[in-house]
Amino acid sequence: MAVELKQEKNVLESPALKSAISKATFRLMPMxxxxxxxxxxxxxxxxxAEAALEMDRGITAGAYALGAGIFxxxxxxxxxPSNLMMKKVGAKFWLARIAITWGIVSACFAFVQGDTSFIALRFLLGVTEAGLFPGVIMYLAEWFPNxxxxxxxxxxxxxxxxxxxxxSPLSGWLINIGDQVPGVHGWQVMFFVEGSMAVVAGxxxxxxxxxxxxxxKWLSQQEKDALTDAMKQEDSIKKETGPSGVMAALSSGRVWYFTIIYFCLQIAVYGVTFYLPQQVAQLTGQKVGMAVGLLAAVPWFxxxxxxxxxxxxxxxxxxxxVxxxxxxxxxxxxxIGSAWAGANSLPALGIIFITLAVCSFLAIGPITWSYPxxxxxxxxxxxxxxxxxxxGNLGGFVAPILRTNINETFASDSGAMGIVALGILPFVAAVMMWGTxxxxSKADDLLEK
Known part of the structure; x- marks a missing residue:
């Protein structure tokens, strides 16, 4: 056993592996x-586009919430199915296909006419983008040791x-520029330009x-072998301790455990993200545009x-x-703090709370995915x-509907109760994260080397 652990340690600490990881980071991560x-x-x-879509196309708050979530x-x-297909045809082709098709759908939002077309396009956007994020997670898990x-x-x-x-500033700027073009609305320009960007990226x-x-081709043979050996070593441990095959994974208690954690996380992420421009506009008393876009960018910075x-x-x-x-x-x-600040007309404190919330839930994501x-x-x-x-991403479906329904039940100018409702589930996830x-498993011993 001691000899086996020593061999594993030698593989993980080899100069060739470190060089391979450095090159792979530089070559793959930017794209x-x-x-x-x-x-x-x-x-x-x-x-x-929420306010503009209501004004220009008569899209109701209920339709917006459904459309935002039905994605x-x-x-x-x-x-x-997308992930399984990627295993067959390769990440290179499949990730490119995903980006190109969702970009086309996104650009089509420029031609929305009402509730039905808006909701339908949001659903299609979800269909075409399906597999991108988990595909990249799986791709990175095949390239980089734990x-x-x-x-x-x-x-x-x-x-x-x-x-x-x-x-945020780009979207605000495109709306401002588009509003000056005769015959079109600013939100149409925003959707078309940003959708086209996805096609080019794909x-x-x-x-x-x-x-x-x-x-x-940019790795030497020694680097290729070192990285391949390291990943084979991890895979052998995963096969010993983890589920084998599709059905075993779908019925795994550990998989469902992290699904619940991720659901709670996404409730927070999209509950904040979908309404951030409007919340910032409400806090500052300004119209959504370039100025609000710049302020909405602060938490993300x-x-x-x-x-x-x-x-x-x-x-x-x-x-x-921990x-x-x-x-x-x-x-x-x-x-919850941002809701309290909004209800008490404290815009600066509200922005600070939103910033800290964004910093917190962004930093959790990489940790959460390291477990499965x-x-x-x-x-x-x-x-x-x-x-x-x-x-887990169904949290993005639940969040806007939950927030809207809570606000309709407990109506207020600030919409504080809807925000508070979104802040409860992260505490459930905290308890579950500690429960990990x-x-x-042996994978933990390998990680500690």
């Missing part, structure tokens, strides 16, 4: 980040805050992504630093568990990761 920047932008830019129904239905994986996930997660740092992804270390810091620090099981637990607690407290990728491999990974992401100490 993956760009893909998710555009995806998150196209997924959430509807927040900037995740289409997303959930096609998530696992010891380095949270850092890679954190780099990937930078796309969320970065998309809002540049996307084309580039096809040429820049690589299906596995052995196909990477600081969120980038939170991702980087957590990614560098969360390198052991204990650190991941950080994850407290970050969930922080998320819940700060969301430590025990899932092969088709079990495709199915398990797909299940966690698809059902019950999950002990």
């Amino acid at each position: 993956l980040v760009i893909l998710y920047i555009v995806a998150f932008l196209d997924r959430t830019n509807v927040g900037f 995740f129904i289409g997303y959930a239905i096609f998530e696992i 010891k380095h994986r949270v850092k890679m996930f954190a780099i990937f997660y930078l796309a969320q805050p970065f998309s809002q740092v540049i996307g 084309i580039f992804a096809f040429f820049l992504l690589i299906d596995g270390p052995q196909k990477a 600081f969120g980038m630093f939170a991702c980087i810091l957590v990614g560098r620090y969360a390198t052991t099981v204990i650190r991941r568990r 950080l994850g637990t407290w970050l969930f607690v922080s998320t819940g407290l700060c969301i 990728t430590a025990f899932l491999t092969g088709t079990a990974a495709a199915a398990g990761i797909g299940l966690i992401n698809s059902l 100490r019950r999950f002990k």
